[in-house]
Amino acid sequence: MIDFSLSKEQESLREEIIAFSEETLTPGALDRDKAQFFDRSLWEACGQLKLPGMLVKKEYGGRGLDAVSTVVALEALGYGSADSGLNFSLAAHLLACVVPIQLFGSEEQKNYFLPALSDGRWIAANAMTEASSGSDAFNMEAAAVKGPEGYILNGHKNFCSNGPVADVVLAYFTTTPGKGFFGGISAFLLEKGKQDFFASEKVEKFGVRTCQMGEFRFTDTLIGGQGLLGKEGAGGMIFNTSMEWERICLGALHLGAMEKQLEKAISFARTRKSGGKSIASNQAVSHPLANLKIQIESARLLTLKAAWKLDAGKPAGMDAAMAKVQLSETFRSFATQLMQLYAGKAYREEHEAQQLLRDAVGDSLYSGTTEVLRNILATHMRLK
Numbered sequence: 001m002i003d004f005s006l007s008k009e010q011e012s013l014r015e016e017i018i019a020f021s022e023e024t025l026t027p028g029a030l031d032r033d034k035a036q037f038f039d040r041s042l043w044e045a046c047g048q049l050k051l052p053g054m055l056v057k058k059e060y061g062g063r064g065l066d067a068v069s070t071v072v073a074l075e076a077l078g079y080g081s082a083d084s085g086l087n088f089s090l091a092a093h094l095l096a097c098v099v100p101i102q103l104f105g106s107e108e109q110k111n112y113f114l115p116a117l118s119d120g121r122w123i124a125a126n127a128m129t130e131a132s133s134g135s136d137a138f139n140m141e142a143a144a145v146k147g148p149e150g151y152i153l154n155g156h157k158n159f160c161s162n163g164p165v166a167d168v169v170l171a172y173f174t175t176t177p178g179k180g181f182f183g184g185i186s187a188f189l190l191e192k193g194k195q196d197f198f199a200s201e202k203v204e205k206f207g208v209r210t211c212q213m214g215e216f217r218f219t220d221t222l223i224g225g226q227g228l229l230g231k232e233g234a235g236g237m238i239f240n241t242s243m244e245w246e247r248i249c250l251g252a253l254h255l256g257a258m259e260k261q262l263e264k265a266i267s268f269a270r271t272r273k274s275g276g277k278s279i280a281s282n283q284a285v286s287h288p289l290a291n292l293k294i295q296i297e298s299a300r301l302l303t304l305k306a307a308w309k310l311d312a313g314k315p316a317g318m319d320a321a322m323a324k325v326q327l328s329e330t331f332r333s334f335a336t337q338l339m340q341l342y343a344g345k346a347y348r349e350e351h352e353a354q355q356l357l358r359d360a361v362g363d364s365l366y367s368g369t370t371e372v373l374r375n376i377l378a379t380h381m382r383l384k
């Protein structure tokens with residue numbers, strides 16, 4: 001039997017996060033977005049609710065949510081918090097860094113890293129992309145060479161969300177070049193202050209602007225064998241697994257943001273007058289909003305189904321790609337139509353619709369571009 005209702009626990013989780021984020025994270029969010037300012041005290045406030053560790057098992061200091069409940073929680077965060085960059089920081093930390101530690105870390109690593117990553121003390125960044133390898137992660141140049149005291153890391157990673165504020169960095173390096181992505185790459189857990197590497201200041205960017213993005217440079221950085229996450233050569237598999245989680249769960253933030261903005265758009269369309277009647281009375285205005293409702297609901301169902309597969313331990317690669325493509329294309333179309341609806345008002349002022357449009361563009365780029373995700377689908381469909 002398929003049950004589409006939320007459990008009592010999920011309902012109260014949703015209410016708790018919406019109430020917290022509307023009260024604590026939304027005030028001043030548009031100004032912070034404009035200033036590209038990350039407020040660490042807000043991260044710490046999220047930590048009090050253990051939101052940065054929402055899916056970490058309770059024994060390691062988290063809230064112990066499953067994937068479906070994580071989707072519910074992130075959707076509530078996106079709905080309640082207008083600080084979309086902070087929301088994005090939290091989801092990137094959780095899905096691309098905390099998930100791999102929980103799934104592939106040794107008992108020692110889990111006990112050491114997860115409590116502080118869950119309660120707001122530490123922030124994590126994930127470092128895969130390089131100047132000459134984005135979608136083509138197979139072509140990375142960063143390399144780790146094994147020596148008597150551990151591994152020597154050399155390389156340059158960019159586009160790292162949370163980079164400038166991160167305490168922990170999950171970074172990927174080639175360990176055996178001839179073995180390719182699966183087998184030749186390894187994942188390392190580094191700590192600022194413990195290992196010697198350079199972290200840049202934030203770079204300016206187009207969307208999710210309160211999330212700080214930066215670069216890392218590793219120059220003969222020494223890390224002991226205990227810094228290896230999983231086995232040597234397991235980095236490609238670890239990265240792919242974390243990207244499946246990110247493709248499925250991160251978009252829930254945008255579902256929440258769209259749901260909130262749809263409510264506002266409906267209220268605007270009903271009250272804004274043209275020719276003596278509300279603009280909503282024009283089919284040209286009401287039908288696009290009705291279509292957006294259908295698209296958001298379709299993206300939500302694909303997201304929840306994919307999350308259910310994660311919880312059931314079933315292969316979720318194809319579902320993750322479908323959910324992410326549907327969601328990011330809905331998001332971009334939603335944001336464009338919102339600008340059209342608010343018209344000059346959104347174009348001239350510092351308006352939420354502008355923030356949404358900037359955020360929407362990024363969603364079809366990170367955790368696999370829509371083109372790369374369609375390639376993944378084509379492979380699953382045996383088209384290539």
Ligand SMILES: Cc1cc2nc3c(=O)[nH]c(=O)nc-3n(C[C@H](O)[C@H](O)[C@H](O)COP(=O)(O)OP(=O)(O)OC[C@H]3O[C@@H](n4cnc5c(N)ncnc54)[C@H](O)[C@@H]3O)c2cc1C
Pocket residue numbers: 092125126127128129133134135136158159160161162208362365366367368369370371372375
């Ligand atoms: C907001 C944001 C946050 C990010 N956070 C992180 C992070 O925390 N850590 C990190 O490591 N990286 C991060 N990234 C980087 C992100 O993963 C890359 O931007 C992404 O992988 C695309 O790589 P690229 O920008 O080099 O584009 P390219 O790979 O150069 O692609 C350029 C264009 O070519 C297309 N293309 C490339 N290859 C193919 C192909 N085989 N078939 C069809 N089309 C193709 C792409 O779809 C794209 O349209 C982030 C990016 C953004 C925008």
